[in-house]
Amino acid sequence: MGELATDKHVKYILSVEKRKDDFESVVMEHLRMNGAYWGLTALDLMGKLDAVDVDEVVSWVMSCQHDSGGFGGNVGHDPHILYTLSAVQVLALFDKMDLIDSDKVTNIVGLQNEDGSFSGDMWGEVDTRFSYIAICCLSILHRLDRISVEKAVKYIISCKNMDGGFGCTPGGESHSGQIFCCVGALALTGSLDLVDKDLLGWWLCERQVKSGGLNGRPEKLPDVCYSWWVLSSLIMIDRVHWISKEKLTKFILDCQDKEKGGISDRPDDAVDVFHTYFGVAGLSLLEYPGLKPIDPAYALPVDVVNRIFFKK
Amino acid sequence: MASGSSEVVEQEQERVMLRDRPEWSDVTPVPQDDGPCPVVPIKYSEEFAEVMDYFRAVFLADERSPRALSLTAEAIHFNAGNYTVWHFRRLLLESLKIDLHDELEFVQRIAADNSKNYQIWHHRRWVAEKLGPDARNAELQFTKKVLSVDAKHYHAWSHRQWVLQALGGWEDELDYCSELLEQDIFNNSAWNQRHFVITKSPLLGGLEAMRESEVLYTIKAINAYPENESSWRYLRGLYKDETTSWANDPQVSSICLKILSAKSNYFALSTLLDLICHGYQPNQDIRDAIEALKIPDLDTQDLDIARTICSILEKVDPIRVNYWTWRKSRLPHVA
Numbered sequence: 001m002g003e004l005a006t007d008k009h010v011k012y013i014l015s016v017e018k019r020k021d022d023f024e025s026v027v028m029e030h031l032r033m034n035g036a037y038w039g040l041t042a043l044d045l046m047g048k049l050d051a052v053d054v055d056e057v058v059s060w061v062m063s064c065q066h067d068s069g070g071f072g073g074n075v076g077h078d079p080h081i082l083y084t085l086s087a088v089q090v091l092a093l094f095d096k097m098d099l100i101d102s103d104k105v106t107n108i109v110g111l112q113n114e115d116g117s118f119s120g121d122m123w124g125e126v127d128t129r130f131s132y133i134a135i136c137c138l139s140i141l142h143r144l145d146r147i148s149v150e151k152a153v154k155y156i157i158s159c160k161n162m163d164g165g166f167g168c169t170p171g172g173e174s175h176s177g178q179i180f181c182c183v184g185a186l187a188l189t190g191s192l193d194l195v196d197k198d199l200l201g202w203w204l205c206e207r208q209v210k211s212g213g214l215n216g217r218p219e220k221l222p223d224v225c226y227s228w229w230v231l232s233s234l235i236m237i238d239r240v241h242w243i244s245k246e247k248l249t250k251f252i253l254d255c256q257d258k259e260k261g262g263i264s265d266r267p268d269d270a271v272d273v274f275h276t277y278f279g280v281a282g283l284s285l286l287e288y289p290g291l292k293p294i295d296p297a298y299a300l301p302v303d304v305v306n307r308i309f310f311k312k
Numbered sequence: 313m314a315s316g317s318s319e320v321v322e323q324e325q326e327r328v329m330l331r332d333r334p335e336w337s338d339v340t341p342v343p344q345d346d347g348p349c350p351v352v353p354i355k356y357s358e359e360f361a362e363v364m365d366y367f368r369a370v371f372l373a374d375e376r377s378p379r380a381l382s383l384t385a386e387a388i389h390f391n392a393g394n395y396t397v398w399h400f401r402r403l404l405l406e407s408l409k410i411d412l413h414d415e416l417e418f419v420q421r422i423a424a425d426n427s428k429n430y431q432i433w434h435h436r437r438w439v440a441e442k443l444g445p446d447a448r449n450a451e452l453q454f455t456k457k458v459l460s461v462d463a464k465h466y467h468a469w470s471h472r473q474w475v476l477q478a479l480g481g482w483e484d485e486l487d488y489c490s491e492l493l494e495q496d497i498f499n500n501s502a503w504n505q506r507h508f509v510i511t512k513s514p515l516l517g518g519l520e521a522m523r524e525s526e527v528l529y530t531i532k533a534i535n536a537y538p539e540n541e542s543s544w545r546y547l548r549g550l551y552k553d554e555t556t557s558w559a560n561d562p563q564v565s566s567i568c569l570k571i572l573s574a575k576s577n578y579f580a581l582s583t584l585l586d587l588i589c590h591g592y593q594p595n596q597d598i599r600d601a602i603e604a605l606k607i608p609d610l611d612t613q614d615l616d617i618a619r620t621i622c623s624i625l626e627k628v629d630p631i632r633v634n635y636w637t638w639r640k641s642r643l644p645h646v647a
């Protein structure tokens with residue numbers, strides 16, 4: 001089995017941050033805030049966060065904030081809670097939480113509906129992804145008391161399916177990404193007792209295919225990003241020992257571009273920052289040597305989470 | 313849709329830069345401001361950059377005009393993932409009181425190339441919500457079209473479920489599920505939709521009323537393809553909150569026996585294990601079938617049939633060996 005090409009991946013992430021000309025960076029422009037979170041968290045897990053200029057990044061993040069308190073995907077873009085969580089996470093990585101006006105951000109993120117669900121914006125789109133984002137963000141800001149946690153939990157549970165998994169809305173098909181959001185939100189609100197852990201654990205461990213990789217739904221191809229969603233969920237419900245960690249580790253390592261750096265969705269595909277982050281984060285959950293541990297619910301390095309909650 | 317997309321291509325071929333169009337001569341474009349110290353300087357394609365520069369100008373001026381609306385369409389053609397552009401487009405559609413039926417066509421054209429984009433579906437739903445029951449058939453057709461290309465499309469299914477619940481149209485949905493399952497019996501999304509229909513359709517009388525016919529349907533499906541995770545899970549789902557009737561339904565144990573008599577099968581074994589854990593007493597035929605599947609192994613001498621099943625699963629499914637070992641450890645001790 002090959003090893004994690006840490007130096008190459010660090011170089012790759014730094015080069016994407018600086019890249020100018022190609023199509024991917026144009027398309028990424030509107031969600032650069034998410035890209036920054038993926039790239040910077042991966043760097044931190046590899047112990048190389050000091051390779052970036054803190055002031056530069058932090059001032060850019062702050063320039064994406066609107067008067068309302070929400071953050072846009074880039075300078076001059078409308079705020080959305082998808083980007084707001086990434087911005088808060090990036091500021092947490094750099095220990096710059098004091099720059100955030102928590103009450104303002106809370107007003108934007110805590111858009112809770114009567115049924116306990118959350119909307120991403122004023123247009124009212126509802127999805128359990130937004131429940132996770134709101135709860136994670138408010139928890140980091142110590143503002144969970146501003147929403148009805150009870151209702152939020154009730155809505156998430158209404159999205160639970162017969163197979164033990166969760167969908168985007170009640171009746172939606174179980175999907176590993178949505179399961180991460182729902183289990184994460186339940187973990188952050190201390191409500192994991194409402195999950196049928198054995199049933200969900202079995203569904204999740206069924207996601208491991210022969211190659212060792214994990215898929216997101218039955219009969220779908222394995223993909224490195226699911227190593228994060230499935231694995232973190234399994235850890236949160238304490239069932240991770242039901243899959244073969246060795247085989248999954250090998251699958252992720254097989255997805256590396258060992259020459260130019262970066263990790264792809266499947267072996268021999270093109271790399272991107274998104275999958276590089278999920279690959280590194282997955283390996284961190286698998287306790288790969290040399291990587292910092294990551295918190296499965298907050299999706300931040302454990303030392304960052306400890307700083308937020310215990311050294312305040 | 314075919315004519316729609318060729319229209320777009322034509323448009324692109326004859327495209328005139330905005331600075332050369334008289335109707336835009338009064339607008340000063342606003343270039344991207346990356347802040348004082350740009351983290352990621354970006355060089356756009358020239359045309360896309362220009363569209364975004366003009367977009368910023370009308371957006372900042374909050375210009376609610378038809379030309380602003382068509383500018384958002386151009387910007388979306390270049391990049392359908394920009395949240396701000398869609399957001400502004402909705403404001404324009406509202407202030408200009410545009411006929412939203414036309415907007416459905418616009419979304420359909422954009423979705424042809426970008427169907428995995430969250431923004432498109434969100435926008436589509438906003439339009440359909442405004443149109444109300446009027447939009448029902450268009451929405452069912454639209455999702456059907458997307459699903460004919462990718463039958464597991466998560467956004468399309470999610471949208472379709474919303475349409476059924478908000479606007480109706482349940483009449484043909486169970487047949488539609490059957491049709492998709494006929495094309496691909498392994499399609500978990502179609503099985504999920506089937507469960508959604510039999511539990512939520514106001515026309516079918518609910519799970520209890522549907523159980524008998526659905527059990528027959530599912531057993532047929534399992535018989536045809538015993539390796540199908542989805543059909544086995546669906547079968548279990550038909551006995552929601554009725555574990556006892558599931559464990560005692562001879563149809564369930566019979567299908568396990570039938571499958572296992574032919575060949576070892578992962579799902580039949582695990583279903584049988586679940587049945588036994590919930591009080592089912594295996595008959596001699598089942599005992600014989602399991603005995604026949606036993607893997608010769610001198611180390612383990614299992615005390616009962618449930619343990620034997622776990623041992624077999626440990627061997628045939630080594631990737632999840634810890635799960636099966638755990639299941640075995642939870643079995644009650646034999647007196």
Ligand SMILES: [Zn+2]
Pocket residue numbers: 223224225226265275
């Ligand atoms: Zn992926």
